[in-house]
Amino acid sequence: MRIRTLRLLAATAACAVATTTLAACGSGGPSRGGGDTLSVWVYQDGSTVIQEEFVEKFNETSDIKIDLVQIPGDNYTDRMRTAMGSPNAPDVFFNWGGGSIADFVEQDMLVDLTPILDEEPELKDAFIPTILDAGAVDGRYYGIPMRGVQPVILFYNKTAFAEAGVEPPATWDDMLHVIDVFLDRDTVPAVVAGADPWTELMWLEYLLDRRGGAEIFDRIRNGDASAWSDPAVRWMADTVKELVDAGTFGNNFRSVNYTADGASTFFAQGGGVMHLMGSWEYANQLSQQPEFAAEDLGWAAFPTVPDGTGDPGALVGNPTNYWSINSEVEGERLDAALDFLRMHAEPEYAQALIDNGDIPTTANAESLLDSHASPEFARFQYDMVAEAPSFTLSWDQALPPGKAPALHDNIEKLFGGQMSPEDFVAAMQDL
Amino acid sequence: MTTAPRRRTGRPGIAWAVPGLLFFLFFAAAPMLIVGYLSFTQWDGLSNPSWTGTDNWDRLWNDDTMRQAIALSLLLTVLTWLFQTPIALLLGVWAAGRQRTRALLSAIFFLPLLASSVALALLWKTIFDPNLGLNAQIADWLNLSSADLLGSPRGAFAAVLFVTAWQFIPLHTLLYQGGARQIPQSLYDAAALDGAGTVRQFFAITLPQLRNTIVTSSVLMVVGALTYFDTVLILTRGGPGDATTIVPFLMYRTGFQAFDLGYASAVATALVITATAVSLLLVRLTGFSKMRSTREGI
Numbered sequence: 001m002r003i004r005t006l007r008l009l010a011a012t013a014a015c016a017v018a019t020t021t022l023a024a025c026g027s028g029g030p031s032r033g034g035g036d037t038l039s040v041w042v043y044q045d046g047s048t049v050i051q052e053e054f055v056e057k058f059n060e061t062s063d064i065k066i067d068l069v070q071i072p073g074d075n076y077t078d079r080m081r082t083a084m085g086s087p088n089a090p091d092v093f094f095n096w097g098g099g100s101i102a103d104f105v106e107q108d109m110l111v112d113l114t115p116i117l118d119e120e121p122e123l124k125d126a127f128i129p130t131i132l133d134a135g136a137v138d139g140r141y142y143g144i145p146m147r148g149v150q151p152v153i154l155f156y157n158k159t160a161f162a163e164a165g166v167e168p169p170a171t172w173d174d175m176l177h178v179i180d181v182f183l184d185r186d187t188v189p190a191v192v193a194g195a196d197p198w199t200e201l202m203w204l205e206y207l208l209d210r211r212g213g214a215e216i217f218d219r220i221r222n223g224d225a226s227a228w229s230d231p232a233v234r235w236m237a238d239t240v241k242e243l244v245d246a247g248t249f250g251n252n253f254r255s256v257n258y259t260a261d262g263a264s265t266f267f268a269q270g271g272g273v274m275h276l277m278g279s280w281e282y283a284n285q286l287s288q289q290p291e292f293a294a295e296d297l298g299w300a301a302f303p304t305v306p307d308g309t310g311d312p313g314a315l316v317g318n319p320t321n322y323w324s325i326n327s328e329v330e331g332e333r334l335d336a337a338l339d340f341l342r343m344h345a346e347p348e349y350a351q352a353l354i355d356n357g358d359i360p361t362t363a364n365a366e367s368l369l370d371s372h373a374s375p376e377f378a379r380f381q382y383d384m385v386a387e388a389p390s391f392t393l394s395w396d397q398a399l400p401p402g403k404a405p406a407l408h409d410n411i412e413k414l415f416g417g418q419m420s421p422e423d424f425v426a427a428m429q430d431l
Numbered sequence: 432m433t434t435a436p437r438r439r440t441g442r443p444g445i446a447w448a449v450p451g452l453l454f455f456l457f458f459a460a461a462p463m464l465i466v467g468y469l470s471f472t473q474w475d476g477l478s479n480p481s482w483t484g485t486d487n488w489d490r491l492w493n494d495d496t497m498r499q500a501i502a503l504s505l506l507l508t509v510l511t512w513l514f515q516t517p518i519a520l521l522l523g524v525w526a527a528g529r530q531r532t533r534a535l536l537s538a539i540f541f542l543p544l545l546a547s548s549v550a551l552a553l554l555w556k557t558i559f560d561p562n563l564g565l566n567a568q569i570a571d572w573l574n575l576s577s578a579d580l581l582g583s584p585r586g587a588f589a590a591v592l593f594v595t596a597w598q599f600i601p602l603h604t605l606l607y608q609g610g611a612r613q614i615p616q617s618l619y620d621a622a623a624l625d626g627a628g629t630v631r632q633f634f635a636i637t638l639p640q641l642r643n644t645i646v647t648s649s650v651l652m653v654v655g656a657l658t659y660f661d662t663v664l665i666l667t668r669g670g671p672g673d674a675t676t677i678v679p680f681l682m683y684r685t686g687f688q689a690f691d692l693g694y695a696s697a698v699a700t701a702l703v704i705t706a707t708a709v710s711l712l713l714v715r716l717t718g719f720s721k722m723r724s725t726r727e728g729i
Contacts, residue, residue, distance in 0.1 A: 065512050078687045081476060081477075081690060082476060084476075084477055085475075085476040085477040085478075094526060102479065103475060103477060103690070107477050107478055109477065149729050193669075194582060194670075195582070195670070195671075196670075197670070208433060215700075217446070247616050251576060251579065252561030252577055252578055252579045252582065253561075253582070253670055254579050254582025254583070255559060255560070255561050255578075255580060255581035255582035255586075255587075256561060256562065257556065258554060258558065260553070260557055260560075262557075262560045262562065262563060265562075265563055266562040266563060271562055320490045325486065401689060401690050402686065402689040402690060402691060403689075404688060404689070405684050405688045405689055408670075409670070409672050409673050410672075412672045413671070413672040414581065416671045416672060418584070418671070418672050418674075419672075422561075
């Protein structure tokens with residue numbers, strides 16, 4: 001009896017642990033609204049209060065009520081994706097556009113909003129065009145912008161720069177000079193959270209964009225893997241290696257994290273003086289280290305690079321987030337869902353975003369910026385976005401989800417010195 | 432061994448096993464069968480799974496990432512056993528003593544058992560921060576140029592080994608403590624009369640008497656190490672690069688980041704088969720199946 005029990009125990013233990021992860025995926029959301037409700041899924045974070053407010057407002061007048069489901073951030077992508085393949089799919093859901101919805105588009109699971117935007121120019125023109133385009137798939141629109149803009153910005157420590165007698169870099173020569181100056185002062189020139197490869201990705205995105213223009217990644221994102229062999233890609237990888245070897249990011253950066261505030265705290269304490277990060281870094285510093293945010297935190301655009309053909313005003317990052325509608329929503333419920341989406345083009349929604357510290361994506365939001373908690377930062381960011389000739393979506397969001405893990409691995413290896421620039425380029429072609 | 436006729440009275444009937452059996456069928460056997468089926472399909476989680484025969488298995492056989500993951504998993508398992516067993520054994524035997532200080536210290540040692548692995552991994556991740564964490568201090572004292580533990584492939588692997596050991600040694604200590612307390616005092620008294628010292632007593636009495644406990648603890652350790660997941664997910668995310676991408680993490684990454692659920696199922700099935708085989712082999716090799724009592728002649 002004892003052997004058999006033990007064997008069973010051993011076998012069960014092995015199986016249970018191994019299969020739980022895969023089997024637990026069927027965790028149910030609320031069942032499909034049907035009838036007279038719409039289930040709307042949103043990524044839960046500091047901005048969700050706005051969704052709560054506007055859903056409530058919508059439900060006051062509409063016969064078809066919205067049931068807002070908030071999914072904690074870390075699990076959002078898994079949960080949404082799994083639910084879309086099940087009968088518990090959301091009717092309207094939050095996404096990043098591009099690669100995050102490409103598979104749904106391929107399966108005809110989303111409502112194509114292009115004809116609606118063509119019919120209603122006032123809706124289409126309400127948004128900054130580059131933002132609307134950044135979420136499109138194969139030139140067709142499936143999403144309406146619903147959050148603030150999130151461009152990647154070069155944050156720097158104003159006080160440290162003033163003490164060292166340098167200005168934020170406008171050209172690559174300036175950048176190399178700034179790096180030398182701070183290396184001489186035993187300060188890490190640029191903070192990078194190497195444990196979260198998407199922060200390293202931001203350097204690659206800007207370097208490639210400035211050197212070869214936004215077209216290169218545009219080709220890649222449209223499935224042309226040969227664009228990885230463009231000389232600008234190799235230059236980008238070589239430049240990263242030079243930066244790492246020079247000590248630009250310090251000698252510890254590979255285990256610095258962003259998600260547990262490792263990088264931002266180090267930056268605020270003056271350990272490093274530049275931080276290339278999404279615009280959310282401002283709000284993050286404001287809540288974590290308010291004194292630093294008020295006294296020392298400066299911001300600038302990414303510098304130009306030698307022989308760069310890219311527009312110096314081009315941006316990378318997350319243009320915004322979008323609402324998309326499940327194609328199974330029809331008739332009256334579809335009308336209601338569209339009405340809900342239209343609310344996001346209204347000035348009241350833009351004002352709510354500003355009150356929350358975000359910069360809206362609507363074209364006429366400029367007059368509202370003065371009511372932002374930091375009008376100076378708001379204006380800088382809004383102008384940057386409104387004037388940008390292109391706004392490239394983060395590569396890991398723009399590419400199909402199957403490619404993101406390998407992309408992150410390769411980036412981590414390039415920064416970590418485990419992969420040469422040459423091998424990196426080859427690995428990206430095989431992505 | 433005597434084969435006395437079993438008394439049938441007082442033994443619970445098979446009906447008592449039904450709830451447990453049903454639970455096992457629904458939550459372990461059925462998912463396992465489905466995963467087995469999915470391993471022969473191509474499935475992105477959205478459309479219907481399409482049958483692709485043995486494509487996933489052929490790919491599994493020739494996949495360099497999978498090979499590396501298997502090597503890392505096996506290495507982690509062996510090192511886990513080598514690292515945890517001696518410490519847990521010694522601590523457990525020591526904690527088996529009835530002295531009050533030992534009871535108090537044991538209670539403290541067992542604390543990590545009570546926390547969730549995710550919370551522990553998050554805690555250790557903060558401790559390992561190279562600029563703000565405790566290891567920045569330690570590197571400072573030791574005059575090391577870098578505290579980049581999680582940033583180097585070996586360092587990250589060592590960190591996973593260390594954190595899981597720190598977390599699971601208490602469980603195995605508890606097993607050994609229980610085992611050691613079962614050893615009759617008369618054996619030690621007799622040995623003392625024969626002039627055996629503490630060390631001799633440990634090797635001649637304690638260790639042989641704990642044989643069955645060692646097997647139990649080893650099976651749990653090996654199966655546990657083959658299926659470590661949460662610590663890796665939080666602490667290193669399989670990185671840097673793929674330096675700590677062990678098989679269970681590769682399965683998660685393939686299934687829930689790349690949404691290649693067919694291939695992920697093949698990885699999962701391979702893992703189930705391997706872990707089951709290894710634990711059965713372990714039971715057999717250690718002679719556990721011969722079921723010799725450690726108390727013969729007492």
